[in-house]
Amino acid sequence: MRIAHLSDLHLLSLEGAIPFRLLNKRLTGYINIRFRRRAVHKPHAVHAAAKEIQRLGIDHVVITGDVSNLALEREFVLVRSFLQRDLGLPPDRVSLVPGNHDAYTKGAHRAQRFTQYFAPYLRSDLQLDAPAREGGRGAERDGAGSVFPFVHLRGPVAIIGLSTAWPRPPLVASGRIGAAQLRALERVLAHPEVRRRTPIVLQHHPLHNPASLTKTLLEGLGDAAAEGRLLRQVSRGLLLHGHLHRRIHRKLHTDRGHIDAVGAASASLLHDSDERMAGFNVYEIDDAGGIKGITSHRFVPGHDVFREVPVPQR
Numbered sequence: 001m002r003i004a005h006l007s008d009l010h011l012l013s014l015e016g017a018i019p020f021r022l023l024n025k026r027l028t029g030y031i032n033i034r035f036r037r038r039a040v041h042k043p044h045a046v047h048a049a050a051k052e053i054q055r056l057g058i059d060h061v062v063i064t065g066d067v068s069n070l071a072l073e074r075e076f077v078l079v080r081s082f083l084q085r086d087l088g089l090p091p092d093r094v095s096l097v098p099g100n101h102d103a104y105t106k107g108a109h110r111a112q113r114f115t116q117y118f119a120p121y122l123r124s125d126l127q128l129d130a131p132a133r134e135g136g137r138g139a140e141r142d143g144a145g146s147v148f149p150f151v152h153l154r155g156p157v158a159i160i161g162l163s164t165a166w167p168r169p170p171l172v173a174s175g176r177i178g179a180a181q182l183r184a185l186e187r188v189l190a191h192p193e194v195r196r197r198t199p200i201v202l203q204h205h206p207l208h209n210p211a212s213l214t215k216t217l218l219e220g221l222g223d224a225a226a227e228g229r230l231l232r233q234v235s236r237g238l239l240l241h242g243h244l245h246r247r248i249h250r251k252l253h254t255d256r257g258h259i260d261a262v263g264a265a266s267a268s269l270l271h272d273s274d275e276r277m278a279g280f281n282v283y284e285i286d287d288a289g290g291i292k293g294i295t296s297h298r299f300v301p302g303h304d305v306f307r308e309v310p311v312p313q314r
Helices: 026-040 043-056 073-087 106-110 113-117 136-141 179-190 213-219 224-231
Strands: 002-006 060-064 094-097 150-154 157-161 198-202 236-241 248-253 258-263 279-285 291-300 305-309
Touching: 002 043, 043 073, 043 279, 043 291, 043 305, 060 198, 060 236, 073 113, 094 157, 094 198, 106 113, 179 224, 258 291
Parallel strands: 002 060, 060 094, 157 198, 198 236, 236 258
Antiparallel strands: 002 279, 150 157, 248 258, 279 291, 291 305
16 A cells, blocks of 8 residues: 655635735735745645656545645635545545644634535544544634544554644644544544554644744644653554655654654745655555555656655654
């Protein structure tokens, strides 16, 4: 089984960015787009990645958040079109989770805009019991929402989708999973259908936080330590993330083995560095659930092709 990993698409549309909708955190994001982000994030790189994924005959695609810039409706329409037309895969072959840009404002988060637009891709194969899936207002306060975590059972793997997306003040990009999702994750990991498969956890923010406390508060995952404690029971697996706009491979050592924590570069970012240039990762899983390969495919601007590069280990 081969799984392609895209992240941080940042597909752009400023339709709907009328003045009164900019009187919040979107104002700083709008300025960033106008003067910097649009110059380096190019949608043609994302569309080229979709073509390459089709050419490679990938079995499943995962996307770890920040598909939009300002969490506007038109941006989510663009992303949905990309999934349907460019990737051309049915919803049961795609798994995606939101990033901080996809819950950019309290309004977008409160309306659960991401889950409304991508509902077919978020349906869980496991029906969690009532204590595990806490919906409604309590889950909203916790930053989760009733669809997270979801579980997609695909051959030898169990894909577990978490939301770390939470509306934050301007210039703050941190995230958290929240107590409700963490309780649900504990039950998911104990489920027999998950235990007999290799778990692949999807989330936007990396589990490994920056060394600096200040950077962690501004950019990191607030409850990373709590998640790490739950994952200690896992003997092998993948934790896939984005957010850093770079290829990176780290390990979380557990009680019985380790989990490979792998970040993908932004699918749209044009950058001089191999670590940051647009592209996607590919993971090869054998029939027994063994992780046989972790590679990345780097975009080559001007040629709209990709070349394979290693994922740097830290």
